[in-house]
Amino acid sequence: MKLVFALQARGISKSFFGYPALSNVDLDIRRGEVHGLVGENGAGKSTLMKILAGVYAKDSGFVRLNGEEVDFSHPVQAYKAGISTVFQEFNLIAERTVAENIFLGREPRVHGFVSRREMTRRTEALFDTLGVDSINPAVRVRQLSVAQQQIVEIAKALSYEPRIISMDEPTSALADHEVELLYGIISRLTARGVSILYVSHRMREIFDLCDRITVLKDGQLVATHDAAELTEQELVRLMVGRSLSALFPPVAPGTTVGEVALELEHAGNGLVDDVSLVLRRGEIVGMAGLQGSGRTEVLEGISGAAPFTRGFLRLNGERALIRRPKQAIRKGIAHITEDRKATGLTLNQSVMDNALAVIRSTQPSKAGKARHRANQLFLELELAARGPDQEIKFLSGGNQQKVVLAKWLLAEPRIILLDEPTRGIDVGARHALYSVIRSLAAAGHAILMVSSELPEVIGMADRILVMKDGRLAAELPLGSSEEAILQAASGVSASEVAA
Incomplete structure (x- = not known):
């Protein structure tokens, strides 16, 4: 039986400022398959996706779409040819509505005028197809959660009626029921012959969804295998060049749980209520729960981003009133937010400027001394960058997260609030960050x-x-166990949730 390829790429190479991001990479995507693309951060996955999407021009090689050679110089050309892309970095305009974002630049018109009614109707039809009823097409994107914005990106990609959809970490901000929704959408699309190029760091998703898997490392092709031929450990070994028998490092030597550093007593605001907890020096306390359960809001209450209006907060046994993030910083509290690109970094600034952001904002007189300490932290965190003056947008997700950590560590916090610290980070970089967290404890x-x-x-x-x-x-x-956590988070047993 002759295999029918929706896309064939051969010898794809791309360099930035003389640094090779891709070297002679081949990729075949069959019609109606889900093709996984995996590798550590910086392996070249996003670069390859952007070449296929017309965002980047390749230096060499060729791409065939349905047997015909194509050479896109603009994303619109790729969309019109039938390739839609859901990028990890959201491409939405915060002050425009959901419907306006989905049909930006191709608004439906009636008698020559933009028809908002038709735009709303088409958006509602897209959401009906996705099984989504929680997003109002008329609401502004800035009012949506990260998970809802991701769904809008997926709806926008689907609105082009594509033959190939590239998805870059599409579930990184989705709750479990939203992930299951995406699984269903992918299944319906492939049944109609649509091909999916799927990038994810989540091993479960790769093995749940993908028919074949291509592995990249350091910009080069390692291998392409049928998913059924691989185990998770074998795939990890192909990705990082070594076996990760223990992803989570053991407790660091010398770690001791000490005195109470932070205590909440019946704390609440308009988002959470009656939260009481104790956090001690030297310990890592995990906080789980379903999307919208209030996890992030507890951290925002502690850090002053959404201050508590009732109850008590104590630091080192003494009551403290925190109404603004700067107050929290001065009291030794660091808050690493869940969306590093939106709230953790200034992407057009350098590594060093990002690392000094908190110090410059709260203790500008210490910025000079902090610069030297920042360079030491970069070495300790094993930051992979060309230098402190490199723009941070060119770093991998794992290295960006290390800069976020450095930024807060320079403020010498005693309490560290981590919100989704490994979101969008590959398995190798996760292990490194876990080790850093253990060292901090x-x-x-x-x-x-x-x-x-x-x-x-x-x-x-x-x-x-x-x-x-x-x-x-x-x-x-x-x-x-996971079952015990799920039962507490949902009020029902894990078996009932699965059913």
């Missing part, structure tokens, strides 16, 4: 870590707090 920092990935919570936390409907639903001990 060993140095006496008190760490509260929110994560949507239950293995991460279980693998890293000394204790686990579970949020449900804006309240603290349970506190679970070290070694608790």
Whole structure:
């Protein structure tokens, strides 16, 4: 039986400022298949996707689409040819509505005038196809959650009626039920002959969805295999060049749980209520819960981003009133937010400027001394960058996250709030960041870590707090199971959730 390829790429190479991002990469995508593209951050996945999408021009090689050679110089050409792309970096305009974003530049017209009614109708039809009823087409994008913005990106890609859809980390900000929704959408698309190029760091998704898997490392093709031929350990070995028998490093030597650093007593605001918890020096406390359960909001309350209006917050046993983030910083609290690109970094600035951002904002007189310390931190964190003057947008996700950590560590915090610290980061970079977090606990920092990935919570936390409907639903001990966490988060057993 002759194989029918929707896309064939041969010898694709691309360099930036003399640095090779891709070297002689081949890729075949069959019609109606889900093709996984995996590799560590910086392996070249996003570069390859952007070449196929017409964002970047390739230096050499060729691409055939349905047997015909194509050479896109603009994303619009790729869209018209039938390739839609859902990028990891959202491409939405915050002040425009959902419908306006989906049909930006191709607004439906009636008698020569833009028809908002028709635009709304088409957007509603797209959401009906996706099974989404929680997003109003008329609402401005800035009012949406990260997860809702991701769904808008997917709807925009689908609006082009593509034959190939490239998806770059499409579930990184989605709740479990939204991930299942995406699974269903992909299944319906492939049944109609649409091909999916799927990039994800989540091994479960790669093996759940993909028919074949292509592995990139350091900009080069490692191998392409049928998914059924690989195990997770074998795939990790192909990606990082070594086996990760233990993804989560053990507790660092010398780590001891000390005095209470932070305490909440019946804390609440308009988003969460009656939250009481204790955080001690030297421990990592995990916080789990379903999307919208109040996990992020607890961190925002502590850091002053959305201050508590009732209850008490104590630092080192003394009551503290935190109404603004600068107050929290001065009291030794660091808050690493979940969306590093939107709220953690200034992408057009250098590595050093980003690292000094907090110090310059709160203690400008110490910025000069902090610059020297920043260079030391870059070495300790094993930051992979051409230098401190490199624009941070050119770094991989894992290295960007290291700069975010450096930025906050320069402020010498005693309490560190981590919100989805490994979102969009590959398995190798995760292991490095976990080691950094362990070292911070060993140095006496008190760490509260929110994560949507239950293995991460279980693998890293000394204790686990579970949020449900804006309240603290349970506190679970070290070694608790995913089923126990799910039951506390949803109020039903894991078997009932699966059913």
